[in-house]
Amino acid sequence: MRKACAMLMTVALAAFVAFPVVAGGSQEAAAPGAAAPGRARVELLGAGASFPAPLMTAWADDYRDITGGAVTVNYQSIGSGGGVRQFMEQTIMFGASEAHLNDENAQLARRNTGGVAYNLPLTLGDVVLTYNVPGVGQGLVFSPDTIAGAFLGTITRWDDPAIRELNPGVNLPSLPIQIAHRSDGSGTTNIFTNYLTKVNARWADQIGFGSSVNWPVGTGGNGNEGVAGIVMNTPGALGYNSLVYAVLNDITYGDVINNSGNVIAPSLEATSLAAAVDIPADGRIMLTDSDAARGYPIAGFAWGLVYENLDRNDAITTREEAEELTRFLYWVVTEGQEINESLSFARLPVDAQAVAERMISTLKWNGEPLGEQVIADVRSNGF
């Protein structure tokens, strides 16, 4: 019951934290006359994934202070699907998503705007295996095969030899494994199923990956809190949650053997390390089952979506807006990263930051190299 209360508190807290995001627009009036002289007031309109929403709120708050109240960011946490749709329909200046644009949308964006639609790394999401096994504490070791076996329904009991072999000395009870998964479409599911698709041929063949999949077994819970609720209330349950959520709510979670054969305990550092690989120029890479030797294997980027040709996005009407958007995004991937870990979000590793910077430097307004100008300006004058 105490866990339940803690969980409810977190949900309430999350809602509370998320609220100013939606209300962001109205806060503009709260800082009258604070704008720096000569800097017009601009509201940057964004929407998308709910996972990075608390971070986006914190970024927006800090950035408003830095700009003396001139730039407010109105980010609506409507889910990755909605974010991608509104981005493609050009009703927002930037989107955010836990799944990168698919080929179809990437090509459509190129046709519509004559340039690339960038997937800009903002932070990283990580998925941990949460479980409720009486008498078993934190840090049960899972291998790709045992995870896939359990979620495919071929490993059905906790004392299965495959699990026992990985955990010598742990007293595993003879209890059926009850799988818990997300019932709502989610980026967490996308990362998790993408991982299973990479490590298990049978999973790749029968199920595949996406934000919603046709689960072979198990009970579906709505949201992180739904899955956590099932796990905490069901002895023998095995589910998956984002690391932040598991940590804040005191749910036991396991270690995973990565593709270099190392047992990795989930942590923000291990998640950042997963991105220590070559990242393509358009940012579209799934970091699951990463080759990074110390990286946690079930991790992935959360992306910001932005058009290379800012003038071709109908939601951006003036050059000022485009410039402030560019400046804000540049701040997010550089100085903004400093606050990530204080909010339990992984920070971008240096390589990913460099890729993001390169993308921002190519942003254009009517063919004018706006991105380069903004970066040069920031380097000499600050934000």
Add this chain to the structure above:
Amino acid sequence: MVETNNLLPARYRGPGDRVFKTVIVLFSSVIILLAIGTALVIYLEARPTFRAFGYWNFLTETTWDPVAAVHGALPFIIGTLLTSFAALALAVVPALGVAIFTTEYAPWWIAQIINYTVDLLAAIPSVVIGLWGIFNFAPMMRERFYTPIYNWAYEDAEWLVPIIGAPSTYNFVTATIILALMIVPYTVALSRDAIGQVPREQREAAWALGATRWEVMRKAVLPYARTGIVAGILLSLARALGETMAVAMLIGNSNRVPFTLFGPAATMPSVIINEFREAVETLHYSSIMAVGFYLFIVTISINLLASYVQQKLSITKGGL
């Protein structure tokens, strides 16, 4: 209305009547247009799905696999109808009992307390009931009923096992019981009103003929009130069909048919609320819209059936 107006002496005939009539006609048309507009928009958004699978195939397909881009609504339609009718079956008899008790048997102050409590029950937001279900009701049911019954069936009644299925905490039965709990207040309130509207003379006539209390109830009151009671039941059914949050939280959300009693299932509203936010692919999005469109049709059919049954059952031919 107009005739009445014409009968009045000229000095009472103001523009008021005409203005009032225009206003209410306007309001009524807005309601009709809203309903048609909603259906139309949902249909248009669902068209890619109907074009890809066809109306009938989408209805009868049992696979829902967004990754493979195969979508079928049958599991959700089955889930919706089963949970709703089962919940109705659970709710009607107790609800009717409460309604009869409060109107006919209970002293007024006890009736007041019961009525007040029932109304209060109707006011609890479904997400709150859902949370209670997640943390208290479902775990309790698993411990006390699902697991023991499953273990017993496993040992002694193996033929039952495929029907009840391996017990999960959040399942078909949990969702149905909670759903029943949620529609009881509606059934009670509407039946209570229907019984309350039976004229005194009707009862007194039965008493005069020497009927016992039970006979008065059964032969004079209930037949007179049955139109209202049935209407109340069908309205409760409509509510059960559309109930979203509590069901989505407790049904376990699995779209693999056949469903089992103690295994997870899914309903049309639950799949909509679960998958809508993150539906990126066009076909996935339009299929959710198509499920919404069929839900619309199912609900309208139930409502039409309700008015038909009401007409048929009415002993006064057309309302009370």
